[in-house]
Amino acid sequence: MANSNLSNAKNAKNDEFYTQYHDIEKEVAAYLEYNPDVFRDKTVLLPCDDPEWSNFTKFFAQNFDRFGLKKLISTSYAPDSKTYKGYYEPTLFEQNDPQYDKEKTTKNGKIFTLSHDKSGDGKIDVNDLEWEYLTSSGDFKSHEIMKLRDEADIIITNPPFSLFREFLAWIVQAEKQFLVIGNINAITYKELFPLIQKDKIWLGATNFNTGMYFKVPDDFVYADSYKFEREQNGEKVNRVPGVCWFTNLDHGRRHRPLPLMSVADNLKFSSHKEIKGKIAYAHYDNYNAIEVPYTDAIPSDYTGTMGVPITFLDKYNPEQFEICGMCENENLYGLKTKIYTTAECKQAYFAKFGKPGTYDLNASGVVIRDGLQEKVYQRILIKHKNTAE
């Protein structure tokens, strides 16, 4: 399964995956390239962070002046509230501070703010960060963090994987600009997909095909199925596949048209065996659409609806394509042409697998291959824009 590492993370309720500096830098560069003033005079909130060692805090504090930020706020979650009970010791930075409190260090979250040149060295950077304990644990759902959310112009973080759905609802409700890390499979959430369809949320600039490596805690407890994979720059890191950035900040990559071949050329020259040499693209039995199993096999001249893998969103250019719906949410989007009966689902299972069972044909697009009904993977239904049908 493509996202098995993430599922494991969810099952283990292990949310301690820390984003690497270069991943943040690379992603943010795309927004700055598109709009150099994207952060100018803005208050940026970094919730679900650990500001003492977070690369998000470090990156935005170091670039405070260059980005023209008005204020940076970063908050952490109390160690006692974390699901992952690893070894915890307050940093020397905290212990040496007069406000250090033995009890609060585990029970309360912390808030770091940056807005002025505290040190008087003529620039605003990491050395000017000020901190105190939050009155609460730093839970993003708490009143205390909600108030900060409402104060912010832009919210940026890698939120806990196990709470991604809740976090997304929290951020969408705020109607703020944001940039967050999540799993590509979240696009199927009924809270998220309509917003992607309406071009209110999109995927970030970093191509996510290879997954992303996150730093894991030094004392990470390795379950059999979930070991740390390698070291990068002397730190233990784990790869999480299918991870992408979700945002409503604009970037140039999503306005670049996807280069495509015509139907005829795909059938002649495609590198995919499902397409090359065929007389036509497979047509679904239960949608009025063709099945396009790979994004690079989308034909340039097909004017009807096409079912494409969800990874298409990484290449989605809203000027080039319209998103019509998603196979799995047919009730929500009403694009189905046929609903199979239970008897048909049982019959299809027997025909395909040679034993009794139920093939849930209604859960996806269905093509007929070698005379048998076959479900395809999750599909998004799209159409070319500016084409007469």
Ligand SMILES: C[S@@+](CC[C@H](N)C(=O)[O-])C[C@H]1O[C@@H](n2cnc3c(N)ncnc32)[C@H](O)[C@@H]1O
């Ligand atoms: C995936 S980690 C990412 C940390 C950091 N943002 C980064 O990218 O390096 C998510 C963090 O959220 C914290 N967390 C878990 N539940 C939370 C909650 N309800 N409210 C705030 N933070 C939470 C976890 O303890 C963890 O430190």
